[in-house]
Amino acid sequence: MPVYHPRPSSAALPPLTEARHTPVIEVSHLHFSYADGHKALHDITFSIHAGEKVALVGPNGAGKSTLMLHLNGILGGDDHVRVYDLPTIKANLPRIRALVGLVFQNPDDQLFSPTVLEDVAFGPLHMGLPEADVRQRVQAALAQVGMSAYAQRLSHHLSVGEKKRITIATVLSMQPELLALDEPSAGLDPRARRQLIELLRQLPQTMLISTHDLLMVGELCPRALIIDTGRLVADGNTAEILSDAQLLHSHGLELPHIPATLRFPGPVTVSGSS
Ligand SMILES: Nc1ncnc2c1ncn2[C@@H]1O[C@H](COP(=O)(O)OP(=O)(O)OP(=O)(O)O)[C@@H](O)[C@H]1O
Ligand SMILES: [Mg+2]
Numbered sequence: 001m002p003v004y005h006p007r008p009s010s011a012a013l014p015p016l017t018e019a020r021h022t023p024v025i026e027v028s029h030l031h032f033s034y035a036d037g038h039k040a041l042h043d044i045t046f047s048i049h050a051g052e053k054v055a056l057v058g059p060n061g062a063g064k065s066t067l068m069l070h071l072n073g074i075l076g077g078d079d080h081v082r083v084y085d086l087p088t089i090k091a092n093l094p095r096i097r098a099l100v101g102l103v104f105q106n107p108d109d110q111l112f113s114p115t116v117l118e119d120v121a122f123g124p125l126h127m128g129l130p131e132a133d134v135r136q137r138v139q140a141a142l143a144q145v146g147m148s149a150y151a152q153r154l155s156h157h158l159s160v161g162e163k164k165r166i167t168i169a170t171v172l173s174m175q176p177e178l179l180a181l182d183e184p185s186a187g188l189d190p191r192a193r194r195q196l197i198e199l200l201r202q203l204p205q206t207m208l209i210s211t212h213d214l215l216m217v218g219e220l221c222p223r224a225l226i227i228d229t230g231r232l233v234a235d236g237n238t239a240e241i242l243s244d245a246q247l248l249h250s251h252g253l254e255l256p257h258i259p260a261t262l263r264f265p266g267p268v269t270v271s272g273s274s
Contacts, residue, residue, distance in 0.1 A: 010122075010263050011097070012254060022084055022085045023040070023047035023048060023049050023082075023084075023085075024048050024049060024050055024052075024083065024084060024177060024178050024206045025047060025048045025081070025082070025083060025100075025178060025206075025208065026047040026081070026082040026085070027044055027045060027046050027047065027067075027070070027073060027080065027081050027082075028045050028079075028080050028081075029043055029044075029045055029046075029080060030043070030044040030045070030067075030070065030076070030078055030080040030081060031080075032070065032075060032230075033041060033067060033255060034066075036123060038274060039230060040063045040066040040230050041063050041066055041070075041230045042229075042230045042231045044067065044227070044230075044231070045230060045232065046225060046235055047204070048178075048206060048208060050177075050206050051204075051206055052206055052207070052222075052223060052224045053091045053206070053207045053209070053220055053221045053222065053223075054207065054208050054209070054221055054225060055208075055209050055210075055211060055217040055220070055223070055224040055225065055238065056068070056208055056209065056210040056211070056223060056224075056225050056227060057210075057212070057214065057217060057225070057226055057227075057253060058226055058227040058228050058252075058253070059228060059251060059252030059253065060252075061229075062227045062228050062229065062230070062251075063227050063229075063230040063257060064182070064210040064227055065105050065182050065210065066230075067183045067210075067227065068102060068105075068180050068208070068210055069102070070088065070089065071083070071088075071100050071102060071170035071178070071180045071208070072096050072097050072100040072102050072180070073089075073090075073092075073093045073096055073097070074102070076088060077089055077090060077093075078226050083096045083099055083100055083178070084177075098127065098174065098176065099176055099178060100176055100177070100178045100180055101171035101172070101174055101178065101179050101180065101205075102171070102180045102182070103167050103168055103170075103171050103179070103180070103181045103182060103184060104167065104182055105155070105182040105183045105186070105205075105210075106165050107160065107163035107166070107167045108156075110167040110170060111155040111156065111163060111166060111167060111170070112119075112155075113155060114154060114155070115151070115152060115153065115154060115155060116142070116147070116150045116151055116152070116153050116154075116155050116166050117138060117152060118171075119153040119155050119166060119170050119175050120138045120141055120151075120166065120169045120170050120177060121134050121135075121137075121173070122170065122173070123170060123173050123174040124137045124138070124173050124174060125180070127174065137173045137174075137175070138151070138169075138173055140172075140173075141169040141170075141172040141173040142166075142169050144168075144172055144199055145165040145166070145168050145169045145195075145196075145199065146165065146171065146192070146195055147162070147165050147166060147169060147173070150162065150166065153182070156214070159194055160187040161187045161188045161189060164184065164186070164187055164188060165188075165192065165196075168181070168184060168196075172203075176205065177205060178205060178206045178207070178208070179200075179203065179205045179206070179207045179208075179209075180207075180208045180210075180222065181200075181207065181208070181209045181210065181211075182210045183210055183211055183212070184196060184200070184209060184211065185197070185211060185216050185246035186211075186213075193213075193216070197216055197219055199219060200220055201219075201220060206273030207221075209221060212252075214242060214248075214253065214255050214256070215255070215256060217238055217242070218238060218239070218242055220244045221238050222237065222238055223235075223236065223237065223238060224236070224237075224238040224241045224242070226241065226247070226251055226253070228252070230249040233251060234251075242255060
């Protein structure tokens with residue numbers, strides 16, 4: 001994946017009230033090949049409307065991250081991807097990047113400032129907001145991801161799970177219309193994962209969440225897309241998709257299961273106890 005640090009814009013948002021019935025994201029017959037000729041996306045078509053929380057699932061290498069990087073014009077950049085009817089052409093990217101908050105799969109692609117505070121303040125500062133507003137947004141975003149105590153920490157010294165939460169804060173501080181989250185729960189411990197699910201449930205933004213965490217999908221997203229070898233192979237009701245074992249199996253997916261040997265464990269012996 002390319003390393004890219006988004007430069008947000010101070011450009012005014014489009015008149016969203018006029019666009020209430022316009023899809024937030026409209027992807028239409030999208031094809032994409034990398035520079036080495038590898039064709040990563042084949043004829044992808046779907047749209048997402050305001051308020052939807054949609055999961056994007058598929059096996060490793062399916063094209064999930066490649067698709068996510070098209071949503072704010074990091075890859076592609078044409079009429080095949082539209083955000084509130086704006087094609088992702090260069091002239092529209094400042095507005096589009098204020099609308100689409102993209103959280104990268106790899107936190108090291110997103111965190112580039114010395115401290116957490118600076119990373120989370122970067123977006124609002126470059127939107128031209130007054131310092132008091134920037135501080136308020138930074139505090140609120142860090143509180144939302146449970147990382148208020150980390151403002152002065154060095155971003156590159158954090159653990160993977162801590163970085164993951166800070167990357168989400170860097171996007172929340174910009175208050176985007178659409179959150180595009182690439183594997184947000186990967187690397188989180190169970191408590192942090194639970195907090196993330198509750199946070200995403202409460203946030204009002206429209207969401208596209210790329211993930212291998214099918215239980216999270218079942219909890220959060222009424223609609224799911226399956227992508228495999230760059231092709232969209234399912235788009236529908238999450239409960240129906242997750243209950244179709246054959247569909248999941250044929251695309252390298254499965255719901256987690258507890259091995260029979262662990263279902264009725266004996267008493268736990270704590271090391272050192274008598
Ligand atoms: N910069 C690149 N150049 C060439 N091929 C690439 C590049 N980045 C990704 N690919 C290829 O494109 C395909 C899709 O990759 P992508 O990272 O989008 O998959 P993914 O669904 O996000 O996988 P994962 O679940 O492992 O994150 C893969 O076959 C990958 O090898
Ligand atoms: Mg990926």
